[in-house]
Amino acid sequence: MTRMQADNPASPTATASELVLLEAVRRRDRRAFAELYRLYHPRLHGYLRRMLANAATAEEVLDDVMFVVWKDARKFRGDAAVSSWIFGIAYRQAMTALRREGRYQAGLDRGADAEAVPASAAQDSELIRTALKELSADHRQVVELTYFCGFSYREIAIIARCPVNTVKTRMFHARRRLKYLLPLLAGTDKEQNRDQG
Amino acid sequence: MTRGDAMSHEQARDLLPWLVNDSLKADERDRVDEHAKSCVICRRELAELGNLRASIAQYDDPIAVPAPDMRRINARIDALIEKETRLQRLLSGLREFMASPWRIAFAAQTALLLILGTAMLWPQDAPVDYITLTSPQTLPDGAYIRVVFDPTLGGPELSDLLDAMHLTLVEGPSDRGVATLGFTAAASVAERHDVVANLLTNPAVLFAVPVTSGAQ
Numbered sequence: 523m524t525r526m527q528a529d530n531p532a533s534p535t536a537t538a539s540e541l542v543l544l545e546a547v548r549r550r551d552r553r554a555f556a557e558l559y560r561l562y563h564p565r566l567h568g569y570l571r572r573m574l575a576n577a578a579t580a581e582e583v584l585d586d587v588m589f590v591v592w593k594d595a596r597k598f599r600g601d602a603a604v605s606s607w608i609f610g611i612a613y614r615q616a617m618t619a620l621r622r623e624g625r626y627q628a629g630l631d632r633g634a635d636a637e638a639v640p641a642s643a644a645q646d647s648e649l650i651r652t653a654l655k656e657l658s659a660d661h662r663q664v665v666e667l668t669y670f671c672g673f674s675y676r677e678i679a680i681i682a683r684c685p686v687n688t689v690k691t692r693m694f695h696a697r698r699r700l701k702y703l704l705p706l707l708a709g710t711d712k713e714q715n716r717d718q719g
Numbered sequence: 720m721t722r723g724d725a726m727s728h729e730q731a732r733d734l735l736p737w738l739v740n741d742s743l744k745a746d747e748r749d750r751v752d753e754h755a756k757s758c759v760i761c762r763r764e765l766a767e768l769g770n771l772r773a774s775i776a777q778y779d780d781p782i783a784v785p786a787p788d789m790r791r792i793n794a795r796i797d798a799l800i801e802k803e804t805r806l807q808r809l810l811s812g813l814r815e816f817m818a819s820p821w822r823i824a825f826a827a828q829t830a831l832l833l834i835l836g837t838a839m840l841w842p843q844d845a846p847v848d849y850i851t852l853t854s855p856q857t858l859p860d861g862a863y864i865r866v867v868f869d870p871t872l873g874g875p876e877l878s879d880l881l882d883a884m885h886l887t888l889v890e891g892p893s894d895r896g897v898a899t900l901g902f903t904a905a906a907s908v909a910e911r912h913d914v915v916a917n918l919l920t921n922p923a924v925l926f927a928v929p930v931t932s933g934a935q
Contacts, residue, residue, distance in 0.1 A: 552796070556789060563787040581785070585792045592796055650774045669775045674742035675734070690733040697736070700771070 540604035547595040559588050565605075566612055569671055572654070573616045573662070575623055583619050587612045602680045609671065610681040613663060620659045653703040661696035664689055726750045731761055739768045860933025862911055863889060864900040866918065867926040880921065884914055899930075 540561070546554030566587060570580035590611045598607055654662055660682075667673045667681060675693070679686040726734075731754035737743050738751045755761040816822055864886065868877060881887060881900065891898035906914065911929050918927040 550800075555796075559789060559792070560787050564784045567784045577785070581788075585795070588792055589795055592792075593799065650771075668736050668740050668742075669772055672740050672742060674740075675737050677742070693736050694733060697768075701767070 537603050537605070541600070544591075544595055544598055544604050547592060548598075555588075555592055558591070562588070562608055565671065566608070569609070569612060569666060570616055572666055572670060573659075574619055579619060579623075583612075583615050587615050590615070603677065606673070606677045606680045609667070609673070609677075610683065613667075613681045616663070617659060649704055649707045652707055653700055656703055657696055657699055661692050661699065664692040665696045665700070668693065726754045728754065728758060728761070731755065731758065732764065735761060735764055735768055739765065739772050858889065858899065858932040861931070862902060862906065863930050863932065864911070864915055864918070865926075865928050865930050866898050866900055866924060867896050868892070868898065869923045869925055870896060872923040876923065880923070884917060886914070 540558070543554045543558045543561070547558060563584065566584050567580055570583050570587075571577055574580045574583060587608070591608055594611075598604070602610075654665065657665065663682065664678060667678045668675075673681065675686055675689045678689045682689065731751045734743060734747060734751050735755075738748060738755075743751065751761075755765060817826070885903045885906075886900045887903050889899045889901040902911070902914075915927045915929050918924045
């Protein structure tokens, strides 16, 4: 099993070169900043695009994130990977944007049934997209950061500024809800019920 | 938990998503693997998470990432740098100015003068809007006398007194016993003062003062 290729957050070489770039950004090196921007643009865009309503909002928030990176580069203490620090900023900006969009509480008020039919291979990208939108922002962030961005639970705890157990709990609830939603969205539960009836 | 400790089902189950995304530390990964070998539930869960991951990988692909466009962020950074530069320039100018003790003394003196000048020129508090016995209120234009009679003074005595002085009760007495009297015949300023003086000789008159309302 290999770490997901799409976002590859913290390979040692990546971390070292990113540290060098961030160090230069601290010294107000515009060229280093441009390089860091280009390096993170696809990862942040993917992450924000999946979290937010549309591409334009995602690009706007991405600019906000990188502007904070420029402004606060001096605040980076180096006790976490550069990617965790930048994604931490993105996480908070995304949460703010979600609150603005009024999508923060999505899915929270609907009960999840742990005994629902297990998710099957019928899951496809459209179903995933729909199901993820049904998760609460906190739960969705953990799923996004794990499956799309490939972060470890420790890194997610740093990004979300919460204890590791909270990350695990959020993931547990997110999985339970996805397990309930995916068959429901695919219509397989109805088929099963019909078969059983 | 130390390396080699057996992992409980709950601990292993909670870590499965990160076993699937291959981000667990080696010892954690080994222990979750070890547990999964003997746990049907975790193996089923792993299979489901594998499906989920595969679906997510499909979903991830179609997102078209636009080419990075740094124009907007560059403009914001330019504006920030300009602001910082202005502030920097101001601070360094200030530091340069303050380098000499004479200048510090001059600045302190100027500041003191400014404070004193401001205090002196500061507008005084606006006059309080209060009503005195001599303030005409809603009376028609004319000359009047504000008067306070002894509360024991009876009605007939008061009537006699007013008649004798060619006065009439225009208003009052108020809650505080203040009455306003008007002249029944035209009277000059001197005559009005004489009437007031006469009134004050009467022990039943505790207070009397002439007032005018309008352009008198």
